[in-house]
Amino acid sequence: MYTICGFETAWYRGQEPSVWCSLFNPDTIKAFEFFEDLEYFWNDGYGYEITHRMACAAMKNMFEHIDPNSNKSNATFYFTHSGTLLKVLAHLGLYKDAEPLTYRDFERERAWRTSLIDAFATNLAFVLYECNNENGPMVLTLHQERPIRLPGCPQDQDLCSLKTLREQYEQHVLSCDFDELCHIHRHDEN
Numbered sequence: 001m002y003t004i005c006g007f008e009t010a011w012y013r014g015q016e017p018s019v020w021c022s023l024f025n026p027d028t029i030k031a032f033e034f035f036e037d038l039e040y041f042w043n044d045g046y047g048y049e050i051t052h053r054m055a056c057a058a059m060k061n062m063f064e065h066i067d068p069n070s071n072k073s074n075a076t077f078y079f080t081h082s083g084t085l086l087k088v089l090a091h092l093g094l095y096k097d098a099e100p101l102t103y104r105d106f107e108r109e110r111a112w113r114t115s116l117i118d119a120f121a122t123n124l125a126f127v128l129y130e131c132n133n134e135n136g137p138m139v140l141t142l143h144q145e146r147p148i149r150l151p152g153c154p155q156d157q158d159l160c161s162l163k164t165l166r167e168q169y170e171q172h173v174l175s176c177d178f179d180e181l182c183h184i185h186r187h188d189e190n
Contacts, residue, residue, distance in 0.1 A: 002032045010120055033115055034106050040114045041101040044086035052090035056176035059091060063166065063173055066128050068137050082118045089117060089124070091172065093151040094143070119144070128162065135161040 001020050008018030021029070041047050058078075065076045089095060095111040125142040138159040141148050152168030153160030 002029070005029075031106070033113075037110070037112055037114050038101055038103065040083075040086055040118065041112050044083040045090045045112060046096060046100060050181065052087050053172075053181060054178065055084070055087040055091035056172050056181075057178045058084070058088050059169055060173045060176050062126055063169075066126055066139065066162065068128065068130055068162075082114075082122060085122055085124060086114070086118055089143070092169075094148065117143070129159065135163070137162040139165050 001023055005018045005021040005024065009021060012018070024032070042051075044051060046052060061076075064070060065072045095113075095117050097105075097111050099105075101110060101112055122144055123142075125145075127140040127142065129138045129140065131138050139162050140159055141150055147158040149155050149158065150160060150165070150168065153164055
């Protein structure tokens with residue numbers, strides 16, 4: 001019923017909330033929201049390192065396409081489920097709280113709020129600007145059509161040099177072996 005409340009309210013934005021929402025008081029809705037944040041944190045976010053490390057393939061692909069010397073197309077679009085995008089956001093180090101999210105954090109302000117960072121049609125874009133300056137090509141990162149500043153990039157401007165971006169995530173890309181990451185090792189019983 002909570003899910004129907006959320007979907008109908010989103011579909012008919014600007015109108016009265018769904019009738020299903022009237023079954024819950026504001027504290028109950030906050031509890032359901034927190035439950036979803038916990039679920040996505042542990043399943044698609046920072047909960048386990050392997051979860052967000054799986055997004056290294058997407059990062060590797062992004063760097064291949066954003067390279068100004070590449071002969072790849074000028075624009076590449078991918079469409080995916082929210083879980084994949086949440087993994088990429090975590091891989092980038094975005095919306096990370098100082099401590100892992102647990103059931104004890106219900107009343108705490110938190111950066112990992114899926115109702116805000118993973119809304120309908122959530123999107124992430126990297127826009128390359130070929131600037132004539134000492135920093136070389138610059139990258140604008142957008143999450144939900146809004147500029148966002150990535151860790152390791154200047155926090156006082158929206159553009160980050162491609163060089164800085166590569167340095168920040170180079171290790172993630174170079175060590176990206178998706179098959180090895182997801183391989184199940186079996187121990188011999190001898």
